[in-house]
Amino acid sequence: MTAFATTRTWSxxxxxxxxxxxxxxxxxPVTAGQRSTAQQVAQRGIPESELAAGAPERYTVKRGDTxxxxxxxxxxxxxxxxxxxxxxxxSIANPHLIYPGQVLYLVRSNGYARxxxxxxxxxxxxxxxxxxxxxxxxADMALPTLSPHLIEPxxxxxxIVDAGTLQRAPxxxxxxxxxxxxxxxxxxxxxxxxEAPLLAGGDRPKRFRIFRDAVPLKDPVTGEIxxxxxxxxxxxxxxxxxxxxxxxxxSGGQRRRASPATVDVTKVKNExxxxxxxxxxxxxxxxxxxxxxxxxxxxAAVVSIYGDASVRYATQNQVVAINKGQQDxxxxxxxxxxxxxxxxxxxKTGESPETIQLPDQRNGYAMVFKVFDRVSYALITTAxxxxxxxxxxxxxxxx
Numbered sequence: 449m450t451a452f453a454t455t456r457t458w459s460x461x462x463x464x465x466x467x468x469x470x471x472x473x474x475x476x477p478v479t480a481g482q483r484s485t486a487q488q489v490a491q492r493g494i495p496e497s498e499l500a501a502g503a504p505e506r507y508t509v510k511r512g513d514t515x516x517x518x519x520x521x522x523x524x525x526x527x528x529x530x531x532x533x534x535x536x537x538x539s540i541a542n543p544h545l546i547y548p549g550q551v552l553y554l555v556r557s558n559g560y561a562r563x564x565x566x567x568x569x570x571x572x573x574x575x576x577x578x579x580x581x582x583x584x585x586x587a588d589m590a591l592p593t594l595s596p597h598l599i600e601p602x603x604x605x606x607x608i609v610d611a612g613t614l615q616r617a618p619x620x621x622x623x624x625x626x627x628x629x630x631x632x633x634x635x636x637x638x639x640x641x642x643e644a645p646l647l648a649g650g651d652r653p654k655r656f657r658i659f660r661d662a663v664p665l666k667d668p669v670t671g672e673i674x675x676x677x678x679x680x681x682x683x684x685x686x687x688x689x690x691x692x693x694x695x696x697x698x699s700g701g702q703r704r705r706a707s708p709a710t711v712d713v714t715k716v717k718n719e720x721x722x723x724x725x726x727x728x729x730x731x732x733x734x735x736x737x738x739x740x741x742x743x744x745x746x747x748a749a750v751v752s753i754y755g756d757a758s759v760r761y762a763t764q765n766q767v768v769a770i771n772k773g774q775q776d777x778x779x780x781x782x783x784x785x786x787x788x789x790x791x792x793x794x795x796k797t798g799e800s801p802e803t804i805q806l807p808d809q810r811n812g813y814a815m816v817f818k819v820f821d822r823v824s825y826a827l828i829t830t831a832x833x834x835x836x837x838x839x840x841x842x843x844x845x846x847x
Contacts, residue, residue, distance in 0.1 A: 493562035527783035608675040608820040617725040637708035646709040648689030652795035683715040784841035
């Protein structure tokens with residue numbers, strides 16, 4: 449690994465980047481542990497033996513690059529982002545302030561390596577930006593940890609609930625034109641319970657997610673139910689709330705007549721029909737993730753492949769649920785090594801057939817991006833082979 453060398457002569461582009469560091473730090477948090485690691489590494493760099501094979505001596509950051517990708521070019525273990533930030537500590541105050549146009553130089557000395565924005569014997573690299581849009585461009589150009597399209601679609605989708613949450617939620621009761629299935633743009637009608645009708649106004653929710661079928665997630669090791677995963681179907685917005693009218697019942701008394709709430713379906717991922725449930729949508733999140741190893745030893749297992757309960761295999765860039773959550777110390781950004789179980793086979797090469805178990809194999813990495821109490825969701829960032837339910841996840845090992 450490496451550390452960016454300190455420079456007294458900064459280009460205008462680098463100075464502007466540094467000026468925005470404090471504001472960006474609030475958006476992309478850095479933990480005390482990551483800062484400590486970075487400071488230690490920045491003092492002398494890293495042993496050259498820890499560099500990735502073929503680490504480039506000079507690299508110009510491009511649009512579409514990610515911090516994970518750049519880490520992978522320079523480090524044997526791309527999840528060791530705090531160490532890569534250590535390379536960057538002397539020149540830029542926040543690890544996420546790396547922009548297209550910057551030039552990175554790999555400097556080797558006495559068996560150690562450092563990254564620098566200054567060419568050996570030269571000047572600092574310059575970020576060229578249009579003057580009239582410079583500040584906005586800097587804010588928009590900071591590299592994400594991973595390509596946003598890999599994780600953002602899942603931020604509002606997986607939902608772990610208890611057994612009764614969906615049963616208590618407002619339900620769709622009818623559609624316009626008596627349609628059985630709904631599409632984006634369709635209007636539908638929904639009702640809450642007598643105790644909690646679906647009302648509008650004030651600070652009540654206006655945006656909802658639509659779910660169905662809270663499926664139990666069982667720990668593949670213990671068989672215990674860890675929670676219930678509700679199937680995400682789409683989104684809806686509340687147009688008008690339920691109304692209740694008191695009408696004469698003809699005998700001097702009153703009777704209540706409820707009118708359902710009106711909702712518009714705004715997004716459809718899976719088919720939506722009467723009986724599906726509405727839960728308030730969370731605030732929209734655009735997070736950047738700082739990959740890091742867990743604080744201590746972890747032994748977890750893949751519970752399910754997200755998206756279809758019948759699917760048992762996943763590959764790179766797919767999402768899996770694992771049997772560790774917040775109560776187990778799991779955090780957003782935690783990187784785990786995937787270990788695939790060795791296959792069972794019959795050895796027919798001996799005097800008589802014998803069933804044997806092949807050795808387990810390390811099979812890439814997964815990064816946690818959403819955490820519930822006893823279940824977390826992780827993106828498989830690298831996987832040379834398929835990942836299946838029951839595969840283990842553990843603290844990453846040194847290569």
